[in-house]
Amino acid sequence: MNSRHRFIDRRSIRYPFAWLITLTVLVSIALALVSDALLMLDNARTDIRRNMTNAANAAGAAASAAVVFRNAKVAREVLQMFDAYPEIEAAALYTNEGVRLASYGNDSLLPVDAREIALATPDIGLLADTTILRVPIEVDDAPAGTVYLQARLESYWHTYLTSIATTFLVGLGAGVLALILAMRFLNRIIQPVRMLAEAANDARLRQDYIPRGIPAADNEIGDLVRNFNALLAEVEAGRKSLQRQHDELERLVTERTAELLAAKEAADEANAAKSRFLAAASHDLRQPIHAMRLFQETLSGTPLNDEQRRITDYLSLSTRNLGEILNALLDVSRLDGGVMKPHPEVVPAYALLRDIEAEFAPLALAKGLRFKFYFPNHELMLFTDAKLLYSLLRNLIDNAIKYTHSGGVLVGFRRRRGSALIQVWDTGVGIAPDHLDPIFDEYFQVGNPQRDRTQGLGLGLAIVKRVAGLLGSRISCHSRPGKGSTFEVSVPLADVTEREADDHASKPAAGIATSSPCAGIHVVVIEDDVMAALALELSLGAHGMNVTTYPSAEQALADTRSEQADFYVVDFRLPGMNGNQFLDEMEKRAKQPIKAILLTGETRQAVLDSAPSPRWKVLFKPIESAALMAEIAAQNVSRQHEPGQNS
Amino acid sequence: MNRNGKHPLSQALFLLAALVCHCQTVAAQDLPSEQSVRAAMVFNFLKFSDFPPEASTSTTGIRLCYAVRDARQSEALHALAGRKVGGRKLLVTDFTAQSGDCQVLYVDTRRRWNTATEQNAVRHALTISDYPGFVRDGGMIEIDVQKDGIQFDINLVEARRAGFNFAPQMLRLARQIHE
Structure with a gap:
């Protein structure tokens, strides 16, 4: 220029x-x-x-x-x-x-x-x-x-x-002269500033922060030039220091990465070796076991005395156990070996539940346990590997039955945020909080210190965890020792099910809660029957209500949070105070009318004998979910429940 | 004849008389008399004359004495009385009747001039006359009224002797100056 x-x-x-x-x-x-x-x-x-x-x-x-x-x-x-x-x-x-x-x-x-x-x-x-x-x-x-x-x-x-x-x-x-002189004088400012600008741009583009040789007069412009060069020197020193640290970090990272890679390779190799060993060993062991079974069955077919028959029965049991253990080991090894690959497809939930019922209902009945299902009114279509999911559920339910001695097992399917949430509830021995993680480890068993192999090898939940991972989910567990446990896993829904579900969303059925008018309200349920309480919780929860369950009136009254409930669903016959008395007490505390339903399995007369003129709506068991929801919805929109009104 | 159809002399005379008489309504056909003209000339001479120091310091005014036979002349001169010259009032008296010195003397004939000169009272006066030969006879200003205007001659010697000076503008107008 x-x-x-x-x-x-x-x-x-x-x-x-x-x-x-x-x-x-x-x-x-x-x-x-x-x-x-x-x-x-x-x-x-x-x-x-x-x-x-x-x-x-x-x-x-x-x-x-x-x-x-x-x-x-x-x-x-x-x-x-x-x-x-x-x-x-x-x-x-x-x-x-x-x-x-x-x-x-x-x-x-x-x-x-x-x-x-x-x-x-x-x-x-x-x-x-x-x-x-x-x-x-x-x-x-x-x-x-x-x-x-x-x-x-x-x-x-x-x-x-x-x-x-x-x-x-x-x-x-004079004006022209002044203009000329001013322009010439301005050069003294513009020239060094221009040189500074060019130097700054050059330093930026070339990442070169060496101080530049710009003439610096003894005035403010000269100070600017000197400070600029000093700044460049600082930047260069900082950049060099940063570069050194960066190089050092790079070196450390490379070292650690190499170490980690080596360790991983070693671990992978060890795992693969283990799995190969297990696969080979399991497979090699299967043959003699198969032979053993045949020998045992043949022996059973021969004439035996009582003592011999008893021994043969034990032999059969041991052989079966051995087979199961080997199958479990094989499953684990196949899972670890990456041999098993999921093949997702559209799976009707009903079909799964039918198979589960067929397999496990007799087992539960044999132990005197109740075996219940909870599922939405309309069909849930899952998108998953049916075999893998079934084996996962089988392990969970098997465990549930094994560790429950009274009460029952509930298998629930419901929609939650675009997936199917599968839960297995039991009223068994429960799991201590510090065991909630280790139970998914291999060979970990609760309550089998003598390692009774009739109780299994402790691989079931390990298999469940791996299968859940294969299905793209995680298995989680909530438990209260002495009360029972809940295992849950989520499985994706097939798209067609989502659309049908939206079409049926208006029907107030159990398990469909997205557009319920009572969604979001806090409901307190008092029911001493655990299964019934579970069923109520699931049913109300499916309609979007927040449910808190208490097994007795006293426990509910002891918890101040129960006083903030929007609705009360109370069983009439409770261990201590009955449901009617509980509701009276709760209304006194609330200092205003409360909304509630009394549930009872007794006759109307029995109720009237026990509590003349109960002020609350009474529903008689067995209660239809629709009737319950209708009554809650009706009371939720009305201003006040008039005393003395019964169904 | 000028543009207005009047004779220049008569116009001049008229103007002079108007100056002297302060007559605002003088009719054009009323020509001033020669006596008035002479009196006006005398008055104008006084305006352009420097009196000797002794006469200048007098507080009694300037005494104009006249020695004339013509009553109208004396009357015209008397009309000048009370006018101021150089801040001093003009006193007009008959020469024969006065008892003090005259600062200005106007005579009309040689005989009266001779009579006046015999009396030392006119030794320090400004002398003016209109008779021919007045300046030769030792007078200071001689007026000569002619057809084409009024002329005057000045005897500067006599005037200076008596201590009088005349303004250059007036000297310039003189027909003759005797030095």
């Missing part, structure tokens, strides 16, 4: 600077011209009047005697003095009576009688052509006559305009 181009570069600070100076100069010139013009006009007028007055006075003094003595000849001679005043084009002397005694110049411009002359001398207009003057002649302080002049003013205006033009030219010249 040449210097001329740079001079008129609009981006450059010179541009506004030049404008500023130019504007200042122009304004100054304009102001100077105007003030000059006005002042000089005044001066010019003064000069004109003074010159004319002096001339008139001189003529008047010289001609006073001539005027008094009426000597026209001498008066004319006196007027010849105006030859020295080229601007005076006409003049006259008048007697005191106003008669013109003598004239000079152009007679036609002169009044004949002095009385024609105006008393006041007219103002001299700007660039006026002529002006007149009337001056009295006095002799011995008494008027003796009048001098009259008329003058042309071109010469005065010429001087006047010349002066103004000179002022303008001088001002313009």
